[in-house]
Amino acid sequence: MEFEKYNGLGNDFIFIDGTGEAVELTPQQVGFLCDRHFGIGADGVIVVRKADGADGYMHYINSDGSLAQMCGNGVRCFAKYLVDHGMVDASSGRLLAMTLAGPRPIAFDVDDEGKMTVATVEMGQPILEPAEVPCLLPGASLGRLGTVACEQAIDSPWGPFAFTAVSMGNPHAVCFVDNWQALDDGLFTDAERKGLDTLRIDEVGAWYESHGAFPQKTNVEFAEVTPEGVRMRVFERGCGETLACGTGACATAVAACLTGRAERAVTVSLKGGALAIEWGEDGVVRMTGPAAFAFSGTIQL
Known part of the structure; x- marks a missing residue:
């Protein structure tokens, strides 16, 4: 099987062309492909398929074999x-990508060779109704945006x-920490340096x-608020910690705005780099950031 490898701020993906013939992968095959010791190594697999009314359909599979919206x-x-x-x-300069979460309009820039460098994705309106996220939090309150948790x-x-x-087509739970010193010492790899960087996020x-x-x-x-914007780390559902998460950055920006910690436009810094996030007055969240090609090859399944 031929493949290509791409990443967005270090969040990496194996791409497989499914436009010519049907490509169906078992969870075991996805796990092998994503294994960083025995396979290619990635946070997930994306099968490129044709789509009616769009430029293509992104079929995204987490490294554990589960589908992601x-x-x-x-x-x-x-x-x-x-x-x-x-x-x-x-x-x-524009295209329409279809996903399990619906269509996503994208504006993009290219270099002198016509290769894409940066894209701005219309990520849609955040879902805040707890039952639709979904989440079961009894303290959800009624605000100007409806019932939010x-x-x-x-x-x-x-x-x-x-x-x-917050849901951006997939569920997110965002926690802002305002006082790291107040947290349990066992949550950190170095109790003398409590903070986002030493948090045992793989456990909590x-x-x-x-x-x-x-x-x-x-x-x-x-996440935490800094003079430059917001810093965050993410433990992705079905994957574990990744260097970056675009929907997570969007959800964190929305949560920061909802809780009065940031304005509607904010820079969200992740381990792999920074994304510019704007929650527009029209309710749509827009995410701007890079994408890069790494390498291509073949692998036997």
Whole structure:
């Protein structure tokens, strides 16, 4: 099987062309492809398929073999795949990507060779109604945007954490930490340097990912406000910690605005780099960031 490898801020994906013939992968095959020791290594697999009324359909599969409705970094890489392969007119500057979460209009820039460099994705309006996220948080309150779950405390073995529930086509639980020193020492790889960088997100993120408050599991973000904007780390549902998460950055920006921590336009910094996020007055969240080609090859399944 031929493949190509792309990444958006280090969030990496294996691309397989499914436009000519049907490509169906088992969870075991996806796990092998994404394995960083025995396979190619990636956070997920994207099968490129044709779509009626759109330039292509992005079929995204998490590294554990589960389907994902949407992936922000993945859809920018998907746009680059379509542009760089001549499946859309590079001079048009726009395309429409179909996903399980619905259509996503994308504006893009290209370099002198006609290869895509940066894309702005219309990620749609955030879903804030708890039942539609979905989440089961009893303290959800009625605000000007309807019923929203903001800063709702959920207990854990390390004490309670307050989450804001947002869906960007996939569920997110965003926790802003205002006082790292108040948290349990066991949450950090270095108790002398408590902070976002030393947080054991692989443990606490995994614990909340499967919490009963989230019937379809959830992506988990821990974040803090800085003079430059917002910093965050993410434990992705069905994947684990990744260097970046586009939908997570969008959800975090929305949560920051909802809780009064940021304006509607904010820079969200992740381990792999920064994304510009704007929650427009029209309700649509727009994400701007890069996408890069890494390498291509063949592998036997």
